[in-house]
Amino acid sequence: MRKIAPDERRMMREAYAKKVIHVIRIQGFLSLTIQDIAHMMSLSRASLYNYFSSKEDIIMELTNLCIDYINEADQTISNEELSYQLRFQKVFEQTVFSAAYASDIYLTDLKRSCPHLYEKKMQSRKEQLSTIHTFYRNGMKAGVFNDLNTSILIIQDETVLGKLVNTSFLIEEELSLKQALFDYYVAKKTQVLKPEYLENTKNEDVNAMVDCILKKLAAI
Template sequence: MRKIAPDERQMMRKTYVKKLIHVIRTHGFLSLTIQEMARTMNLSRASLYNYFSSKEDIIMELTNLCIDYINEAGQTIFNEELSYSLRLQKVFEQAVLSAVYASDIYVQDLRKSCPHLYEKKMQAKKEQLSIIYTFYENGMKAGFFNELNISILILQDETVIEKLVNTSFLMEEEMSLKQALSDYYAAKKIQILKHEYVQNTENENINEMVDCILKKLTAV
């Protein structure tokens, strides 16, 4: 087999671990064997070891992928040169992708089996929540957002979006994920933005924004 260049190997590591996200977010990873992981990644067990040294190495790559996204999104949310409307969309996108990348069962498995990665993930989440909290706080001080309990806003997103990305819930309610996310964001805007700013964003294409999020999810 040809020698794999370091940059190509790293890119392929990210590509392969993304294939595991759905099964890990719904079932965790403690019970998964290397053989099952290889099958989900469409690799032979021998080929898997061209990219990963162990099961923990796979979980480390997945955790780093999640943290990298959190950091990238945080930079956008923290960028005061961007409008509050645009950054509110990024807060929403981050909440959706975080629900997919880091479900409760995945985080609990991480805590049990990889405490060092769990601590790294929790530190990233702490920084993520701090950035979001400051964003809402500044938006309220600037008169752009309604005066609301920020901790409850954050909890609301975590709770509702975790439910919305659940396939069983969508089937029960006969909703597509696109409809669920679009309707939730439309309600979120009315809740958070002051009336005059809601009117100013009436022509905002929520469907286009949600399509962009769904496109990122299809890459997962």
Template sequence: MKKITPDEKQMMRKTYVKNLIHIIRTQGFLSLTIQDIAKTMNLSRASLYNYFSSKEDIIMELTNLCTDYINEAGKTISNEEISYPIRLQKVFEQAVSSAVYASDIYLTDLKTSCRHLYDKKMQSRKEQLSALHTFYRNGMHAEVFNQLNPSILVIQDETVLGKLVNTAFLAEEELSLKQALVDYYVAKKTQILKPEYLQSKENEDINAMVEGILKKLAVI
């Protein structure tokens, strides 16, 4: 059997923890056994230990994955060489990532059992909020965005997206996740962008943008 390289192993770790997103987002992880986790990952318990040393190691990988996605989007959001409409799409991607990876029950479990990971996540969150407020204020100053309260925009994303990634809510409303996100982003950009920027070609293919986000997060 071919021995996997460290890079291949790291890639597989990320792939396997993505399989846990839904169950951890909805149920948390404190009640999950290693056997439960292995089953959700489609691995035997013995195979799981080829990639992870412990349950905490698995949670650490998931937390790092979440933080990396948010930080990756944050680099684009802070890049003033990129237009505001394109960066607004990255703000949306970052908000969807947070809704998918960081549910209240997951954060509560993290705070209870892995305080150092929780503190790392909260520090990342603090930096994320600061960058978002700066982005919105600068966009308003540049007269690309309407004059709105950045804190309200952040809370709005957290509230709406937290609801939209809830499969029970989607089923009740007879919505697909993709369509719900497309419709919300259309509402969001109409609310934020001044009319002259709404006609930009950079905003045309919203369906492709949302599909790209969902593929990256491995939730379609």
């Protein structure tokens, strides 16, 4: 059997883990067997063990993927050299991916079976929320954002975007994910940005931003 180089193994672990995110976010992972997961990865059970030592190892990879993305996004959101409008887009994107990566059922299963990973994920979420709260408060102080309750803004995003990444909801409402994200982003920025700053976003290519998000989601 060909020996797998460490860098290749790391990239393949990530790629294979992404193949099971959609199923796990919908139905959790406690009921899944290694054979189920291998099938979703288009691998034999024996080949799966070339990359993962156990089911928990797969869940660890998924959790770390989520945490790494959040940390990367937090750096952009906290970068005061960037405009508030640009960072507002990043907050939107981050919340979309948080909804796609970590559903309630996934987090419930994580808490039950991998408490150490659950605590790690919750600490990351705590830091994420702190970053977003600070971003909104600073934007309000700077006169860029309307004076709104930051906690309500965050809950609103989590609730709405959690629904929008739910395929069954989109089917019931006869919506495409692209149109749903586009419409919600436009409504959100109208709610948050003061009129003079909203005026400056008229030439903003929302379609391009949403397409970028969809391409990233498709890679999951």
